[in-house]
Amino acid sequence: MTGGNKIEKYLFELIQVALGNRSALSTVPTQQEWQRLYGLMSKHTLIGIGYVAIQNLPREQWPPKMSVLQWTSVANGIRNRNMTLNEECRSICEEFTHDGVESVVIKGQSNLEYYPEALRDYRTPGDIDLWCQARNGVEIGEMVNGEVVKSEFHGMAGVIEYCKQYERNRGRNIPWHRVLYYHCELKSDNGIAIEPHYRISYLHSPIRNHRLQKWFTQQFDVCIHNKCLIGFPILTSSVNVVYQLVHLYRHIFENGIGLRQLVDYYFALRVWHNDVMECKDLLSQGMWSEGLGTPVMSASEVMAVLRSFGMAKFTAAVMFVLHEVFAMTTHYYICKPNEKEGKKLLAEIMQGGNFGQYDTRDAALKKGGMVKHGVWKLKRVMRLVRSYPEEALWEPVFRVYHLVWRKING
Template identity: 30%
Template sequence: MDFSRYDNFFLLLRIALGCPGASAGAFPRLSAEEWKRIYDEADRQTLLGLAFDGVMKLPQELRPPMELMFQWASEAESFNGLNKILNQEAAKLTEFFKGHGRGCAVLKGQANARLYPNPLCRQPGDIDIWVSGGKKSVVGLLRETGMQESQKASPHHTHMKNDRGIDVEVHFRTSSGNYNPFTTRRLLKYLDREILNSVEVPEGFCAHSMKFALAMQLSHIYRHFIGGGVGLRQIVDYYVLLRHSSESDRHELKANLNSFGLRKIAGALMWLLRESFGLDESLMLCKPDEFRGRWLLREILQGGNFGRHVGGGRLKWLYWWLGKRKKSLSYWRFDLAETFWAEVDYWKVFVENTSTRIRLRKISLRDVKF
């Protein structure tokens, strides 16, 4: 895959993030067609808000055509307002759960957004919030208060009602972990301890510690990569985390990469962040791995956000399914153990959900919310 055609797109993101060596004055003059391609890729990767921040740092004569500027500015402004709403809702959720004697912490999304150069530019999604007490207790609380949206909960989260239409996932596990149950056990033991160091931030909600974020989100990236696709927004999040981390934060994760089963994805990510965002060696968790890094970048650029833009068109479901299984098994060259356990997990869930498929008369449960 020719990565060079994405050079201007990545340069725009580096300018937006204030990456060392990224000069707005050095950005090339682009045609309307080239700008449209950058806009479309930013849209695919859910990075329109961040990319627009980069556009606004360019000299006037290097910016996109006026029509595209208006469209882009409108999108960016909507993200600005939505981030404010999600911050308000995250603060209300924190107050709600604390009022019921629970510890809680907002995970990923809004906890990451506050660390960006422009905290309101990150394209938001849902709100993920961890709540103490375990599955039975947390689900019981939501049912007692009439706040549980669905009667069925996944092994690590359930959905909560929200009167503003925001998707809220309430987590009773600190992470879904890796596919490998042995490395996951060690990872969760660490995360369960580290989540207790969450602190209230100026936005009004509790956020996890940097040590927690580095470990949990690296595992999150890995699970999505092996399980179907990861987006560039999650990669940018991790770059921002590393920029805000201390030597002590990074040292602790470095020492546990093998134990947590994250060495291979860390090497891939360090290569990608160095090549695409100019990550300084002093901020790296391990030696960059070019083979796996190119693989990771290729999957991201082909798949879009969480792999949602992989082609398929009108292929029949069985053909899609066989292709999916073949692709999943191809990851053995990236990490044999993780690929094996991912396949075990797939078939375990497949069998467990047989009764649900029969009840809903659906072969695929991809769009079913639990």
């Protein structure tokens, strides 16, 4: 076994310890190996998860004292950041709702609700992502000839115009090229990045994207009423198990994914599976539902949705990775794993780290100007064409469409 493969083996085992799928490492890492393992965990933004794993290891397998202090210091910072962001999510959702923009917290902080209590505070947070709709209209005021003229906007336009006004009220503007097809970017009064999504996600293929937009739009009502204990709405477990996979799929084409995103999906699957099992027990009592009476989707129903999005092969690849890396048991599968595609996906994940930030392939192109970056993106997408031809071949077309869309709507 090479040194790199040995550290990856320790990485997988340490994650499994944190998840409760094993009790100890196969061997005790040396001090140098612990340092390399820390670097690899950091690459995948899993320091907090690693910290919890260390607490669960037999004492004789703990890293050196100075290493433990390093893990502990970062983990405490993660816990404090999560507390701050949880409160910010609640506050922002209340503010948006008051102003006429209904908001559901997606990915990010909403994932904490799916994590077990021992791990919940130690998931490395990012920004705040919201799924927003302005169904009852949003009133926007603009200065015209020294007078405030008010206009009412609905739907997606309502969310976009509200976000623009949100920034104007704070002396900032959203550049046209940052009003994207699915979200724009704001800063809260506390300086925290917020991404309001007027489309929860997207696919490159027009037909698949149409199906995706239609399906998720139909799910918004039940999700807006699905409040978590912290006090803000989150996706129901059935919607989440579909959405998180769409999120992974899209980022494979964008820049890559890391193991943190797979840990998120692992717990999304577990919570959804437990809801399904619980509802099967309740079925005999005529009470099979989640949220406000919405039926929990079975595995076959989830797969039917994912298949309609053209994601069956990717789903099978993810099942393989979850089993290989996290030792996920077969009863959590939503389909049979695809070993060939799973190995390719895992290689991509280990190459790039968190959202592909550590991928050194064609680095000069990636960090170059618009043309060079476009070439880098095309090369990345073409690596995926054999696995996911429909989505890969539509990507260049969607990129041109997206540029035109931003110029019109930004």
